[in-house]
Amino acid sequence: MKSSTLSLLLAGLLLAGGAHATDADHIRASHAWIRVLPGALPAGAYVTLENDGEQPVALRGAGSTVYAEVMLHQSSRAGGMSRMSMVDALNVPAHGKAELAPAGYHLMLMQPNAPVKPGDTVTLTLQFGDGSTLATDFIARPANALDAGDGHTDHAMPAMDHGAMPHDH
Amino acid sequence: MKPRHWLRPALLFLLLAAGLLLGGCHRGEPLPFRLTNISGHMPDLDFKLTDDSGKAVTGADYRGKVAVLYFGYTHCPDVCPLTLAQLHVVMQRLGPLADGARILFVSVDPARDTPAIMHAYVNAFDPRAIGLTGSARAVEALSKRYRSAFTREPSSADGAYEVSHSSAIYVFDRDGRARVLATPSASQDDLVHDLHLLLDTGATP
Numbered sequence: 001m002k003s004s005t006l007s008l009l010l011a012g013l014l015l016a017g018g019a020h021a022t023d024a025d026h027i028r029a030s031h032a033w034i035r036v037l038p039g040a041l042p043a044g045a046y047v048t049l050e051n052d053g054e055q056p057v058a059l060r061g062a063g064s065t066v067y068a069e070v071m072l073h074q075s076s077r078a079g080g081m082s083r084m085s086m087v088d089a090l091n092v093p094a095h096g097k098a099e100l101a102p103a104g105y106h107l108m109l110m111q112p113n114a115p116v117k118p119g120d121t122v123t124l125t126l127q128f129g130d131g132s133t134l135a136t137d138f139i140a141r142p143a144n145a146l147d148a149g150d151g152h153t154d155h156a157m158p159a160m161d162h163g164a165m166p167h168d169h
Numbered sequence: 170m171k172p173r174h175w176l177r178p179a180l181l182f183l184l185l186a187a188g189l190l191l192g193g194c195h196r197g198e199p200l201p202f203r204l205t206n207i208s209g210h211m212p213d214l215d216f217k218l219t220d221d222s223g224k225a226v227t228g229a230d231y232r233g234k235v236a237v238l239y240f241g242y243t244h245c246p247d248v249c250p251l252t253l254a255q256l257h258v259v260m261q262r263l264g265p266l267a268d269g270a271r272i273l274f275v276s277v278d279p280a281r282d283t284p285a286i287m288h289a290y291v292n293a294f295d296p297r298a299i300g301l302t303g304s305a306r307a308v309e310a311l312s313k314r315y316r317s318a319f320t321r322e323p324s325s326a327d328g329a330y331e332v333s334h335s336s337a338i339y340v341f342d343r344d345g346r347a348r349v350l351a352t353p354s355a356s357q358d359d360l361v362h363d364l365h366l367l368l369d370t371g372a373t374p
Contacts, residue, residue, distance in 0.1 A: 035250055037243070038289035042329075044246040069327075075247045080352070081318065082248045083333035102251040103353070109246075110329070143293035144254040 024132035026053030027092065032138040033148040034109065035102075036118055043116070045070075045107040045124060045138055046100045046148070051092040058089035058129035059098065061107070066122050068111035075103050084108075089129060102146070118142040200366045203359040204340075204351045211339070211347035214238070216311040218275070221288035221300035228345055235270040235367045236341040240317055242278035242332050243290045252338070252353045253294040259360045260295050266368045269343075272298040277319035277334045279308050315339055315347075342367050 032047040051057050062070045074087045090105050092098040100106050107124065116122060120140040125133050141149055199208065214228040214236055237256060241249035253274065260267040274291050276282035279302045282290075287300025302308070312319060312335070319334035340349040340363065349363050 035246070035254075037246065037250060038293050039286065041243055041286075041290070042246040044250070073247070077248075077336055077353075080335050080337060081333050082245075082336040082353075083322070084245070084247065084331045103248055106247050143250055143290075144257045144295065146251075146254050146258070 022132055024057065024126070024128050024130075024134040026055075027051055027057060027126075027128070027132075027134050029126065029134060029136040031148040031150060032124075032136050033145070034116065034122060034138045034140045035143060035145060036116055036120075036140045037143050040112060043067075043109045043112075044073075044102070045109055046102065047107075047126075047136060047138070048097060048099050048101075049092045049126075050097040051094060054094050055130075056094050056096075057092045057132075059092060060089050060127050060129055062124040062126050063133075064109065064122065064124050066112055066114065066116065067109040068113065070110070070124065071108045072105070073108045074105050077103075116140050118145075200348075200363075200370065202349050202363045202366065204349045204355055204363050207339075207347050207350045211316075211350075212314055213347065214341045214345040215314070216275075216301070216303075217307050218301040218303035218311070219284055221284050221291060221302075223284045226301070231271055231273070231341075232345050233343050235343055235364060236273050236345070237270060237364070238273045238275065238315070238339040238341065239337075240275050240277050240312060240319065240334050242276050242334070243282050243286055244278060244329075245332070248336065248353065250294070252336070253291070253298065255353065255357060256298075256338070256360075257295040259357050259364065260297055262357070262361045263364060263368065266365065267297060269368045270297060270364060274298055274300050275308065275311060276300065276302040277308060277312065278321075278332050279303055279305055340364065340367065342370075 028050045030048045034043050034045045037043050049059060059072065061072050064070050072087050072090060073084050075082065075084050090098050118140050122138045122140060123135055124138055125135050127133050139148060199206065214231065216228050218226055220226045239252060241252065256272050260270065272295060276287060282302045284302060287302055291298035291300040317335040317337060319332055322331045322333060324330040336353050338351040338353065339347060342348050348367060351360060
């Protein structure tokens with residue numbers, strides 16, 4: 001009895017230790033959402049990352065079982081032109097945060113193997129420079145959403161009343 | 170009895186004068202726009218493109234509507250949808266007045282953006298949005314007309330490519346005259362304000 005309890009405890013500790021090696025346990029992800037576009041058009045994914053560790057962590061990209069390709073991108077505007085470029089990494093400072101938000105950093109999701117609809121949850125595995133990963137649930141939002149829809153806003157937007165929206169052409 | 174003779178013409182004259190003054194206000198005085206006023210500085214809305222139902226259209230087809238023109242492409246996952254989502258919020262805030270306005274989303278990637286794709290795309294944002302596409306030459310002509318620009322970036326290994334493009338939003342009045350220029354970072358309050366001015370005045374059907 002006593003020894004079996006001990007072995008269970010040991011097994012648990014070992015498991016926790018094993019998980020520690022791959023999970024980005026100093027990183028907390030919140031406001032994770034995807035802007036769903038019609039058909040198989042590429043979609044943008046956004047998330048806020050907070051690092052409560054002592055070391056900076058670099059987001060390198062993400063993996064997905066739904067999208068064949070995921071790329072870390074940055075939108076920028078210069079001289080009145082909008083452009084998008086691939087970035088190798090986004091730094092999440094120690095005791096700091098990094099935001100992937102519209103018109104800035106985002107994960108570009110390409111070639112979904114099944115249609116993703118607003119309301120769906122898609123798990124993306126965020127990959128960091130130190131080899132750790134963080135499986136994060138992203139909520140799929142309509143094309144005309146401006147944020148995760150959880151009360152957090154990246155932009156000073158007025159509350160939208162979808163019920164009052166005229167749908168006539 | 171005598172004064173009556175001149176009373177009528179005098180009244181008529183006063184009415185005419187008042188009418189002229191009101192008319193003068195309408196035409197002569199600039200509307201107090203908050204965004205960049207481009208009245209008289211950009212050509213009238215004119216193009217030959219295909220709308221998202223596959224119909225050949227010209228700028229004249231949107232006379233009577235306040236037109237909000239924006240260039241973009243559907244394979245753009247971040248900035249284009251953000252701008253269209255923000256324009257959707259602006260339209261919602263205009264309430265029933267928004268029926269007098271149309272968002273014209275012009276593709277700078279006509280090779281990939283067919284009318285069918287454009288249709289699904291714009292309607293995911295707002296029922297008053299219209300997707301316009303056409304020959305590369307027609308799109309370029311419209312872009313040049315408004316001193317806008319776009320560049321196709323080099324393709325990646327899988328053939329995917331991005332298009333860098335001007336981010337300006339052009340607003341035309343019901344007569345197709347260019348009136349206001351905005352950037353996507355313009356405040357929604359200012360866009361609502363200026364569209365209100367254009368939708369309130371000159372309610373030509």
